[in-house]
Amino acid sequence: MEYFNAEGYELARQVLQRGTAAVFLLAFVAAAAQFPALLGERGLLPAPRYLERTAGRRIPTLFRLHYSDRFLRAVAWSGAAAAALLVAGLPQQGPPWVPLLMFGLIWFLYLSIVNVGQVFYGFGWESLLLEAGFLAAFLGSNEVAPPVTVLFLFRWLVFRLEFGAGLIKLRGDRVWRDLTALYYHHETQPMPNPASWFFHHLPKPLHKVEVLGNHFAQLVVPVFLFFPQPVASIAAALVILTQLWLVLSGNFAWLNVLTILVAFSAVNDAAVQAVLPWASFSSPEPGSTPVWFAVVVLMMTAAMLYWAWEPLRNLFSRDQLMNASFNRWHLSNAYGAFGSITRRRNEIVIEGTLDEPGPDARWLEYGFHGKPGDPGRLPRQFAPYHLRLDWLMWFLALGASGGNWFPVLLGKLLAADPQTLKLLRVDPFDGARPRWIRARVFRYRFSTPEELRRWHVWWVREPSGVLVDPLQLRPRDV
Structure with a gap:
């Protein structure tokens, strides 16, 4: 031997x-x-x-x-x-x-x-x-x-x-x-x-x-x-x-x-x-x-x-x-990774409201564990743990098809599904059902050192479009 x-x-x-x-x-x-x-x-x-x-x-x-x-x-x-x-x-x-x-x-x-x-x-x-x-x-x-x-x-x-x-x-x-x-x-x-x-x-x-x-x-x-x-x-x-x-x-x-x-x-x-x-x-x-x-x-x-x-x-x-x-x-x-590099960062932001959609509606944002959301929140360390939903949200923001999973996710948030909400960091409705939900696209970039000192934000974001218009549960889904 x-x-x-x-x-x-x-x-x-x-x-x-x-x-x-x-x-x-x-x-x-x-x-x-x-x-x-x-x-x-x-x-x-x-x-x-x-x-x-x-x-x-x-x-x-x-x-x-x-x-x-x-x-x-x-x-x-x-x-x-x-x-x-x-x-x-x-x-x-x-x-x-x-x-x-x-x-x-x-x-x-x-x-x-x-x-x-x-x-x-x-x-x-x-x-x-x-x-x-x-x-x-x-x-x-x-x-x-x-x-x-x-x-x-x-x-x-x-x-x-x-x-x-x-x-x-x-x-x-x-x-x-x-x-x-x-x-x-x-x-x-x-x-x-x-x-x-x-x-x-x-x-x-x-x-x-x-x-x-x-x-x-x-x-x-x-x-x-x-x-x-x-x-x-x-x-x-x-x-x-x-x-x-x-x-x-x-x-x-x-x-x-x-x-x-x-x-x-x-x-x-x-x-x-x-x-x-x-x-x-x-x-x-x-x-x-x-x-x-x-x-x-x-x-x-x-x-x-x-x-x-x-x-x-x-x-x-x-x-x-x-x-x-x-x-x-x-x-x-x-194997391989990053054969192409994205020049600009888009993020899908999911929001819900208890009001009727309109200029006076108060929309509240769902927070994810790993993907950027609140501009004032410093990104966290999660690796080697794998946050699978957060990663798929990144691909979705790149333009990848959400297939059947993203509409289902929105439906489960509308229904306040406890199992789904456990995947998130912040449920702005504390387990209650929102009346309406929507998904918007935001352009994100890292703040400059001056912006960080002045406004205490790690990210600067601006609205870039709408991915899903406001929707609500159908009667048979309630």
Whole structure:
């Protein structure tokens, strides 16, 4: 087993397994909290109806057998409990088949959720989590050394993630090529965080340096992940530092955190000890890998290499796909982000009133947790938690179709549906029904330092149009 075992990667294994399990834990908790209101039996896009429409398709999900909100919550909390055990490292104390089964369990439970999640689960980091979780299952337990091929597949994952994102930028918007993308990005990104205002107001020459650094980190550095040590560890460190910069400047759910975790697949123990001499790692005895485990890992590796062809071809295609999955198991994926940059920010503001619509009507605004609303409210930090409704509201403001979910949302706000109201930060009617509701479009921009000092606002906004004219519940809906 000399060539099968990756000696000196114990820290990498611990970070990959425990860190990925921690993200699964967060994802399951978010599903238990948000899925019923968004996709449940009485949700905005009910999963039971989706399952009926896709009855003839071969979509792997546990909910083919049965769906109810109670069952969904049971699945989510079971997944969260299993993930918590993996975070604590308890299954890793046993033989390698124990973490293999535990990771396999949480991977399939979350796959079942994603595959019925429709547009609310249509984000690239869902596939990223599923692919990382599947690979983590084959890292073994503390009784064996991490397999070389699994670490290689993790590095291939990082490479696709970073290199694909770099290529989609160069092929997409010209602002990435003329280095002006960050003149706009911090202000127009889906969900700014508390530091975004400050990042936006950095000097423009520094913004250009940031874009150059991003191109280097995504188009040059990933190649060196496959080099011998210590080059691979240095490349991983650069990826990690770049991702930490993104964590500081925005809310991108668990995308950046998970990228940091999988980048540790290229960091060996010696590199860590060179920086932290007091660090020590206990590695398994060489040659202790069971034959059955090696066979299973090699079979999985062969399957993943077979599936790697489509993502590889996609990287060099003129019609490169961004955040696409090439199989129903989400194990062969293309990644990328921000192939185009929005220059101006629009926000959909939902308002209700107890009056009759007219010039004297008093309209009150619903407040969301993450998306901009009240100009005087400093953006909050939510990542790595994922606020799915807030993200879909951003896409809606870009002009994306709300499909069937946005009218349903307005209807549920008119009915003061308690489950829906829990997704919001502010219900201006304290659980009562408004008589009318409407949706307006506002143009938002970050305030200048002078405007912040004078008016204590982080945003300046002005009306830009009407998305939905005032409407009320029909008698049969009451």
